[in-house]
Amino acid sequence: ASKQDGRNCWRRFDRQMDETAQSRRALATEMKAALKRGEFRLFYQPIVHAKTLELRGFETLVRWIHPTRGFVSPGDFIPIAEESGFIRDLGAWILETAMEEAATWPDHINIAVNVSPMQLRGSEFERTVTDALASTRLAPTRLELEITESVLLEQSDSGIASLKRLRTRGVRFSLDDFGTGFSSLSYLRTFPFNKVKIDRSFVNDMGDGGSCYAIVKAVLSLARDMGMVTVAEGIELPGQLAALQQMGCDQIQGFLISKPLPLEDAREQVAQASDTYRLPRTA
Ligand code: C2E
Ligand code: MG
Ligand code: MG
Ligand code: MG
Numbered sequence: 001a002s003k004q005d006g007r008n009c010w011r012r013f014d015r016q017m018d019e020t021a022q023s024r025r026a027l028a029t030e031m032k033a034a035l036k037r038g039e040f041r042l043f044y045q046p047i048v049h050a051k052t053l054e055l056r057g058f059e060t061l062v063r064w065i066h067p068t069r070g071f072v073s074p075g076d077f078i079p080i081a082e083e084s085g086f087i088r089d090l091g092a093w094i095l096e097t098a099m100e101e102a103a104t105w106p107d108h109i110n111i112a113v114n115v116s117p118m119q120l121r122g123s124e125f126e127r128t129v130t131d132a133l134a135s136t137r138l139a140p141t142r143l144e145l146e147i148t149e150s151v152l153l154e155q156s157d158s159g160i161a162s163l164k165r166l167r168t169r170g171v172r173f174s175l176d177d178f179g180t181g182f183s184s185l186s187y188l189r190t191f192p193f194n195k196v197k198i199d200r201s202f203v204n205d206m207g208d209g210g211s212c213y214a215i216v217k218a219v220l221s222l223a224r225d226m227g228m229v230t231v232a233e234g235i236e237l238p239g240q241l242a243a244l245q246q247m248g249c250d251q252i253q254g255f256l257i258s259k260p261l262p263l264e265d266a267r268e269q270v271a272q273a274s275d276t277y278r279l280p281r282t283a
Contacts, residue, residue, distance in 0.1 A: 027077065028084035031064075035090060039065050042097055043260035046269055047112065047231060047253045050245050055273040057110030057144070059253065060098040061260045062090070082118045091119040092128045096136070101263070103138040106274045112144040112174060117154045126162040129171065140170035144195065147173065149181035152191055160191065167192060174231070178219065188226060196223045200234020200254070206243055217247050224248070 034040060044058035064072040081087040095113055102111035119125055133140055145166070152160070167173060174195035175187065179202050188196075198219055205212040216232070223230045232244050235254030244252060261269065 024080050024083070027080050028086060030066075031077065031081060031084075031086050031090070034064060034066070035093060039067070040090065040093070041065055041262070042094065042101075043262060044266035045253060045260040046258045046266075047110075047251050048257055050232075050241075050249045050252045053252075053257070055109060055269060056251055057112060057142075058102075058266055059112040059146070059260075060094060060114070062094055078116060082116055085118065087116055087118045088124060091115065091125075095128060096132045099132045099136040099138045099143060102142060103136040105270050107139065107142065109270060109273065110142045110144055110172070111138075112146050114146045114176065115151065117151045120151065120155060120159050120163070123158075123162065126166060129166055130169075133169075133171075140166075141172060144172040144174050146176040146197065148176045149178075149187050152187060163191070177233075179215065188222075188228075193228055195229040195231060197231045197233050197253075198249075200232075203232050203234050203240055203244075203254070204236075206240060207237075213243070216244075216249075220247050220249055 041063050043061045043063055045061060046055055047057045047059060048054060049056055062074050062078075064074075064077055066072050078087065081090050098111050098113050102109070105111075115125075129143075129145075132138075133143070145163075147163075155163070163173070172194040173191065174197055175191075175193045176197050177199045178196045180199045181187070196219065198216060202212045202216050202219075206216055207213075220230050229250045231251040231253060232240075232249050233253050235241055235244070235252050235256045237256060240254075241252060241256060258269075
């Protein structure tokens with residue numbers, strides 16, 4: 001099933017590339033109104049302890065529920081939002097909404113938020129995070145910002161400096177999609193990441209004694225030696241879970257555990273993970 005999904009991803013990507021400049025512009029324009037109309041929705045995918053499967057946190061994944069197009073996936077609209085600069089507004093909304101929600105959860109449940117390159121241009125991002133920490137009173141150590149290697153690649157020195165200031169305040173950083181870039185290992189030196197997320201393409205190809213098994217094993221051991229927490233993404237099969245448990249991976253995320261959940265279902269997971277937790281009132 002995983003191979004099949006992989007192929008679908010590529011097909012979707014091709015279609016996206018085929019979209020005309022005109023339809024991309026149309027989408028870009030629509031997005032602003034869509035945010036005001038509340039068409040963007042956050043989903044939350046559980047991240048669990050690899051051995052006990054206890055809930056450790058959620059990754060925030062944005063969806064666009066479009067009145068006529070239906071469900072638009074972030075792979076399709078995030079690149080357009082980046083192009084048009086709208087990602088700054090959307091990204092700020094995502095951060096604030098996710099942090100506000102997470103502030104109502106017990107302390108041991110973290111919230112991971114994806115950050116894209118364009119969002120980090122200029123000095124706005126640091127202020128957005130700082131303001132959201134102040135207004136939501138979320139402990140900075142419970143916020144995990146997920147950035148890919150390409151994000152760092154595109155940063156100016158002042159951009160990196162502002163991320164490091166957030167890091168000093170206690171905000172956590174995860175290196176997302178690890179292994180898909182070109183210079184992954186050297187990037188572990190340029191920024192003090194707390195966590196490494198091993199890309200699902202490696203997890204998919206781990207079986208049959210393939211080379212990915214050795215790669216994942218080496219990455220896990222490297223990350224551990226560098227004092228980083230390890231997460232494997234895209235776990236779909238019990239065999240993958242077993243292999244990762246055996247190799248000492250810290251945390252697991254994937255359809256085998258749970259798909260990304262709408263808010264109400266995520267709250268239910270939180271409630272189940274904690275006896276003392278009380279559901280916040282829904283708006
Ligand atoms: P990502 O950050 O690497 O997120 C993981 C993606 O893998 C998500 O796709 C998730 O639904 C999917 N996934 C999780 N478990 C499995 C599994 O077991 N099997 C398979 N086949 N897929 C799995 P999604 O939600 O479509 O997001 C795609 C990408 O879009 C994300 O990759 C991230 O780069 C970007 N994205 C999503 N939400 C946001 C956001 O709020 N802000 C920004 N800047 N980017 C976002
Ligand atoms: Mg991510
Ligand atoms: Mg990822
Ligand atoms: Mg990804």
